[in-house]
Amino acid sequence: MSVILKNCLLIEGLSNILIEEGKIVDIKPSEQSETFGTVNETIDIKGNLVIPGVIDAHVHVRDLQQAYKEDWETASMAALAGGVTTIFDMPNTLPATINLKNLNIKRKAAEMSLVNYKFFIGATNSNQKDIEEILDKNAPDIAGIKVFLAGSVSNETVTDEDILKQVFELAKQYDKVVVIHTELQELLDKWQQRLPYNNILKHNAIRNRQCAIKGTELVLRLSEVIGNKIYIAHVSTFEEIELIKKYKCNNQVFCEVTPHHLLLNESILEKVGNIGKVNPPLRSEKDNAALWQAINNGIADTIGTDHAPHTIEEKQQEYEKAPSGFPGLETCLLLLLNEVNEGNLKLEKLIELTSNNPAKIFQLEKRGEIKVGNFADLSVIDLNKKWKINASAFRSKAKYSPFDGIEVKGKVMMTFVDGKILDVSKEVIYGTI
Ligand code: DOR
Ligand code: ZN
DSSP: OEEEEEEEEETTEEEEEEEETTEEEEEEEGGGGGGGOOOSEEEEOTTOEEEEOEEEEEEOOOBTTBTTTOOHHHHHHHHHHTTEEEEEEOSOSSSOSSSHHHHHHHHHHHTTOSSEEEEEEEOOSSOHHHHHHHHHTTOTTEEEEEEESSOOSSOOOOOOHHHHHHHHHHHHHHTOEEEEEOOOHHHHHHHHHHOOOOOGGGHHHHTOHHHHHHHHHHHHHHHHHHTOOEEEOSOOOHHHHHHHHHHTTSSOEEEEEOHHHHHOOGGGHHHHGGGGOOSSOOOOHHHHHHHHHHHHTTOOOEEOOOBOOOOHHHHTSOTTTSOSOOOOTTTHHHHHHHHHHHTSSOHHHHHIIIIIHHHHHTTOTTOSSOOTTSBOOEEEEEEEEEEEOOGGGOSSSOOOOTTTTOEEEEEEEEEEETTEEEEOOOHHHHOBO
């Protein structure tokens, strides 16, 4: 099966892409299209921008006993609608991905996925043998190991420093990246006692920035001694950026920023309430600025959505009961494209953060770049289309967002996974302005 995508606007200019058996086999300037010979199908991309499909290293797909929140079908539909072609699923599911038996249950459920995927194995205070058993099999579907240093949403934690070191040693031995949620439980407990508020407006004070800063400092220090690769998830404070800057010289420290920590701060909580409850919390404008700077000076390596769906009923409970997190797969690329249009983000940088870098860091073969030999994972973008984000039309089961109602310029028109168009986002999804 061969397909030509003609009139694709690439960074290099207007081009035609020849795809065979899911892979890119040739790319030529559009005026030379006839040299491709005969093909089964030609699709006219009409001069729209074509970028590598987004690789989102931070997704909570749920499913299994939490399929009422989200499942592999709805999560992957949401991914397609958002131009995302690969997702890495987090282990804090029910049952948790902390041993081979539970991993195999998840593997079965994930067969429903419409996009590429990999899994993180969760570390606990006692499952090093389980991690070894999984990695010993040279499991190509394992993206890495996830460590939570604090309780967040139904997750296992690693609270013992010696165990953390052992997990780092294991990661080094198997050449896997350790992704870390760095808020520290011990400090979290202290701050919660010190500030006994029960109010979303105090979430940032209660889950105090010090919890994240100290945890980030700890993992930077330990990983430098051990020499393993770490990926600090959802960095949210300027202090963490300063720390990462100091340690980021050996190509072993990677750092992820989410669209919400970049574009929102706690001032929005007045308006959105618990919908905006997320861990780590939304911080301040000063932190937003530092994250932008980290993007522009190469300290931030990736943008991950932290897509974390819950039911609206769960989110509408009182502050202490409402779970943290909200969906992000369908808003991430739109928000970033809007920043490109606003002149705040270079298109090349967007591509680096959302596809080139995650593919490199997690060693994805033949993905993350539009080049001959790679799989044809592509997002087709109309950079001039104006949209209003309409959460009620999300493909995710979680039909709410702190970004709901925001007007953006730039829209995903089609998403190709392994050369197949799997979704053409319909106008109704986001609603026109
Ligand atoms: O806000 C969050 N939600 N932070 C996490 O660490 C977990 C996530 C979830 O699973 O809902
Ligand atoms: Zn997460």
